[in-house]
Structure formats: structure tokens, C-alpha cells
Amino acid sequence: MIDLVLPCLDEAAALPGVLERVPAGVRPIVVDNGSADGSAELAARLGASVVSCAQRGYGAACHAGLSAATAEYVAFCDCDGSLDPADVPRLAAPIIEGRYDLVLGARRTTTLSAWPVHARVANRVLAHRVRSLTGVRIRDLGPLRVARREDLLELGQRDRRSGYPLETVLLAARAGWRIDSVDVHYAPRTGRSKVTGTVRGTLQAVKDMSAVMAR
Structure with a gap:
């Protein structure tokens, strides 16, 4: 059994x-991070386990899901339809x-509109900085990982914002984990992005991740 954390x-x-x-063999855990559109209730009706996370932030939702997980293996995936849970x-x-010890999904776009240029460039720069700092040749700091x-619990991640995936990789590299990347399809999300779909959101994500690197 694999628990799949879906920050929402x-x-x-x-x-x-998404659900x-x-x-089969993967249990979805939808972590509701303050939705106002009935996401939590819908997820429960569709058969997912639902966890409420009052602290706002992508990292806060991820860590709440990790804390609620019970399976030996835990995956994380965006809940916006851009990534396919079948890849887990x-x-x-x-x-x-x-x-x-850690496998990351390296996003490969299905259409040019799936991944805005500003977000793609920012991700590439950050991945290069991670390689320079750790020697780990990652291709993407994407949201799909296992x-x-x-x-994961022993890593002690502190970031509760957009820097959570980066902090996971940096701490894992420091701990000597064997890290690999596997190509996954990346499609246009359903609805409007709250982070990388806007330049402002991307800049905030870069700021969060730069703070993680500085620590």
C-alpha cells in the first residue's frame, strides 16, 4: 500500500x-488547506481520506498529509489534474x-501551455543550484515524489510554504539518500494556478526556495 498525499x-x-x-494499492489522502469551494466534502464523498490543515501553505499541507499517512511508502502529487496519480x-x-530512497517526477509537458515559461525557467535555475550544492543530478523540483x-519523517523539514519539496531534496541529499528522476507527463491544470501560473506566484515560490537554500 502507498499513501498518496494530495494538498488541496x-x-x-x-x-x-484526479481521484x-x-x-489500486494507492490510498488518496486529500489535505484540505482552507478550501471555500466544498473540496473537502467532495473528496470525502468520492472515497478519499480527508485531513484538515488550518495552517496555510503548500508545505504545511504536505506535512499534515505525511503525518496522517500510515503506509510504508508515501507519494505527493498536486491535486489540480496536471499530474497523473497513475504514475505513482x-x-x-x-x-x-x-x-x-527518493524518486522525483520530472515533468514533460503534453502541451506548451501546461507549464508557463517563467515557471519552467525558474525551476531549471533552481535544479541547477541544487546540483551545484549537492552533486545530485536532478532535472526537476516537481510536486510528484515518492x-x-x-x-521522510526523520528528515525534519521545517518549511511550510513552497520551499517544502526543495527542502526535502536538500535534506535527503545531505543524509546520503539515493535520488532519481523519472519522466512523467505534465498537462494543463484544471482551473487557475495559485503559484506557478502567475509571475507573482512564481516569484514567491523562488523566494521561499531561496530562503530554504540560505538555511
């Missing part, structure tokens, strides 16, 4: 499509087989 803020339009693509077993396989639950 007003994603009622995307939730049905119907969750494969494929990312988890190298960890279950003992070849890697690792063992106990290992």
Missing part, C-alpha cells in the same frame, strides 16, 4: 478526475526494490 486548496473542479485516476506505482517501484514514510 479549492480544487473541486479537478478532484473527480478516479488513483490506481512506477515512481515507487525503484524504492520498493531497494535501488533508490519515499518511505519513516525516512
